Amino acid sequence: MIEVRELIVHYNGRAAVDGVGLSVAAGEWLGLIGPNGAGKSSLLGAVAGTVPHQGAVRIGGRLSLEMGRREAARSVAVVPQHPVLPESMAVIDYVMLGRTPHLGYLAAESEEDVAVTEAAMWDLGIIHLAERSLGSLSGGERQRCVLARALAQEAPVLLLDEPTSALDIGHRQQVLDLVADLQRTRSIAVLAAMHDLTLAAQYADRLALMIDGRISVEGSATQVLTESAIAAFSGARVSVIEGPAGEIVVVPRRS
Amino acid sequence: MTTDTLRRPSVFSLLLVGGVLFGALVAAVLIGPVALDPWAVLQEVLDHLPFVDVDSGLDARQAAIVWELRLPRAVLGALVGATLAVAGSAYQGVFRNPLADPYLLGVAAGAGLGATIAIVASGSGAVVVPLAAFVGAVAAVVATYALGATGGGRRTGNTLILAGVAVAASLTAAQTFVQQRNAETIREVYAWILGRLGTTGWGDVALMAPYAVVSIIVILLHRRLLDVLAVGEDEARTLGVRPERVRTAVVIAATLGTAGAVAVSGLIGFVGIVVPHTIRLMVGASYRAIVPLTVLGGAAFLVLADLVARTALSPSEVPIGVVTAIIGGPFFVVVLRTSRRGAL
Numbered sequence: 238m239i240e241v242r243e244l245i246v247h248y249n250g251r252a253a254v255d256g257v258g259l260s261v262a263a264g265e266w267l268g269l270i271g272p273n274g275a276g277k278s279s280l281l282g283a284v285a286g287t288v289p290h291q292g293a294v295r296i297g298g299r300l301s302l303e304m305g306r307r308e309a310a311r312s313v314a315v316v317p318q319h320p321v322l323p324e325s326m327a328v329i330d331y332v333m334l335g336r337t338p339h340l341g342y343l344a345a346e347s348e349e350d351v352a353v354t355e356a357a358m359w360d361l362g363i364i365h366l367a368e369r370s371l372g373s374l375s376g377g378e379r380q381r382c383v384l385a386r387a388l389a390q391e392a393p394v395l396l397l398d399e400p401t402s403a404l405d406i407g408h409r410q411q412v413l414d415l416v417a418d419l420q421r422t423r424s425i426a427v428l429a430a431m432h433d434l435t436l437a438a439q440y441a442d443r444l445a446l447m448i449d450g451r452i453s454v455e456g457s458a459t460q461v462l463t464e465s466a467i468a469a470f471s472g473a474r475v476s477v478i479e480g481p482a483g484e485i486v487v488v489p490r491r492s
Numbered sequence: 493m494t495t496d497t498l499r500r501p502s503v504f505s506l507l508l509v510g511g512v513l514f515g516a517l518v519a520a521v522l523i524g525p526v527a528l529d530p531w532a533v534l535q536e537v538l539d540h541l542p543f544v545d546v547d548s549g550l551d552a553r554q555a556a557i558v559w560e561l562r563l564p565r566a567v568l569g570a571l572v573g574a575t576l577a578v579a580g581s582a583y584q585g586v587f588r589n590p591l592a593d594p595y596l597l598g599v600a601a602g603a604g605l606g607a608t609i610a611i612v613a614s615g616s617g618a619v620v621v622p623l624a625a626f627v628g629a630v631a632a633v634v635a636t637y638a639l640g641a642t643g644g645g646r647r648t649g650n651t652l653i654l655a656g657v658a659v660a661a662s663l664t665a666a667q668t669f670v671q672q673r674n675a676e677t678i679r680e681v682y683a684w685i686l687g688r689l690g691t692t693g694w695g696d697v698a699l700m701a702p703y704a705v706v707s708i709i710v711i712l713l714h715r716r717l718l719d720v721l722a723v724g725e726d727e728a729r730t731l732g733v734r735p736e737r738v739r740t741a742v743v744i745a746a747t748l749g750t751a752g753a754v755a756v757s758g759l760i761g762f763v764g765i766v767v768p769h770t771i772r773l774m775v776g777a778s779y780r781a782i783v784p785l786t787v788l789g790g791a792a793f794l795v796l797a798d799l800v801a802r803t804a805l806s807p808s809e810v811p812i813g814v815v816t817a818i819i820g821g822p823f824f825v826v827v828l829r830t831s832r833r834g835a836l
Contacts, residue, residue, distance in 0.1 A: 285730050307732035308732075310730060311732065315727075320723070321723045322723075323722045323777055324777075325772070325776060326722060326776070330778045334719065334723065337732055338731060340716075343714070343717075345716060346716070
C-alpha cells in the first residue's frame with residue numbers, strides 16, 4: 238500500500254531523509270524507530286505529501302506527487318505528534334474534520350458524513366463525549382479523538398508520529414490496541430514512528446531502524462532490536478529479553 | 493442527536509438572534525424625536541413593498557421620517573454591523589487569534605487613510621471612497637501579516653496583534669497628516685472618523701449593500717473551512733485543505749467588507765470582537781454555527797448601538813463609534829482575560 242523509493246527530504250539545508258526505501262502492505266504495521274532527529278517525522282511528512290521531497294512515494298500504486306491535496310488526504314490519514322486541539326471545539330466537530338477530504342471546497346457535510354463520524358466515535362469509545370469540548374477531556378480521551386478524526390478520513394493508510402508519547406502506560410496500551418484493531422479489521426497499512434521500543438516490538442509487524450536519515454536495519458523485532466544495535470543508536474545500556482509469552486522486552490540496565 | 497448533528501446553528505439560536513434583530517429594527521423605526529403611531533408606521537413600511545398598497549394615514553413629513561430617515565439608517569446600521577462582525581469572526585478564524593478584529597489588525601486604519609485621501613480629493617459620498625478604502629485596507633492587512641512574520645514567530649499569536657497595532661498607529665498618523673494638510677475638509681473628515689450612520693436616505697445603503705453581500709456570502713461559504721483551519725496549517729494540509737487558499741479568499745472578503753463599512757460609516761470599533769465572542773459563548777467554538785449567527789447578531793448590535801447613540805443625549809447625538817467603544821473596551825479586557833492559549 239505504501240511504496241517509498243530513493244526518498245530524499247531536505248530540511249534546514251541538510252538531508253533529513255537521505256535515500257530511504259520501504260514498503261508497507263495493506264493490513265501491515267511497520268514501526269519506525271531511531272533516535273530523535275533521525276528523520277522519522279520528515280519521512281512521515283513526505284509519505285503524507287505535506288513535506289517537499291525527491292524520490293518516489295506511491296500510495297496504493299499512485300505516485301503521491303501526482304495526487305491533489307484532497308486525493309492525498311483521502312489516501313493517507315495522519316495522527317501528528319503534537320496535534321492542535323482547539324479547547325472549546327466539541328468532540329463531534331473535531332472528529333468531523335476528518336471528512337474534509339471527502340467534501341468539495343465549499344460543500345457542507347451530508348448525513349453520510351455524520352454517520353461516518355459517529356461510527357468513528359463509536360469505534361473509539363468516545364460517542365458519549367460527542368458534545369463535550371476538547372479542553373474538558375483527559376489525555377487518553379483526546380488521543381482517541383485524534384484517532385477518531387483519522388478514522389473518519391477512511392484512508393487506507395494511517396501514519397502515526399509518536400502517538401503515545403504524552404500518555405501513561407495504560408493509555409499507551411489502549412491506544413495501540415485500538416490501532417491494532419483498526420489495522421486488522423479494516424486492513425489499514427500503518428506506518429508509525431515509535432519511541433517505546435518494547436511497545437514497538439510488540440505491536441508492529443516489522444521494525445525499521447532509522448539513523449541519520451537512512452534505514453540501517455529492517456526486519457522482525459528480533460532482527461532489529463539487538464542489544465548492540467540499541468547501544469549504538471541511543472547510547473543506552475539495555476537488555477533485550479524474552480517475556481513470559483515469548484514477546485520481546487527491552488529493559489534498561491544499570492551498569 | 494439528529495437535529496444538530498450537521499453542526500448548523502440550531503433553529504432556536506437562529507430564532508433568538510433573528511428575533512433580537514427584528515426587535516432592534518422595529519425599535520429603530522419607531523423611536524425618535526417625533527412620536528409616531530406604531531400601526532401607521534408598519535402600514536407605511538408595508539406600503540413601500542412591491543404589490544402592496546395601503547394608506548398609512550401619515551402625512552408627507554411623517555412618511556418621510558419613516559421612509560427617508562429612520563428606515564434607511566436602521567438598514568445601513570444592520571448592513572455595517574453584520575459586515576464588521578462577520579469580518580471580525582473571519583479574521584479570528586484565519587489568524588487563529590481571538591483578538592483579531594478589523595481595528596486591531598490595522599485594516600480599518602488602512603481603509604480610513606484610503607478613504608480620507610479620497611474624501612479630500614473628491615468629497616465624501618463619492619463612489620471612489622470605498623475603492624480607496626479597500627486599497628488602503630488591503631495594503632494594511634498585507635503589511636500587518638508581513639510584519640507579524642518578521643519576528644520569526646508564527647503569524648497567529650500576539651506578534652500579529654502587535655504588528656497590527658503598529659500598522660494602525662502609522663496609518664492613523666498618516667491619515668491625521670493628510671487631514672491636517674487639508675483644513676477645508678477637516679470637519680467633514682473628523683465627523684466621519686468618529687463613526688456615524690448616514691443620514692443620506694437610501695444612497696449609503698445602496699453603496700454599502702454590494703460590499704456587505706459579497707463579503708458575507710464568501711465568509712458564510714467558508715465557515716466549515718474556518719473550522720478546519722482551527723487545527724493549524726500543517727494538520728489542515730493533511731486533511732486535504734490548502735490553508736493559503738482559504739486564508740486569501742477569506743481575508744479578501746473580510747477586508748472588502750470592512751472597507752465598504754469604513755467608507756460609508758467611518759471608524760466604528762469593537763463590533764468584530766464583541767459580537768463573535770458573545771455568539772461563541774452561546775453556541776460554542778464551531779464557525780459553522782458562529783458565522784451565520786454573527787451576521788444576525790452584528791446587525792442587531794449596531795442597530796441597537798445607533799439607537800443608543802441618537803437617544804441617550806437626545807436631541808444631540810453621540811457618535812456611534814463612541815458607543816461601541818464604551819461597550820467594547822471592557823468587553824475586550826474580558827476576552828483577553830478569558831482567552832487561554834489554544835482557545836478560540
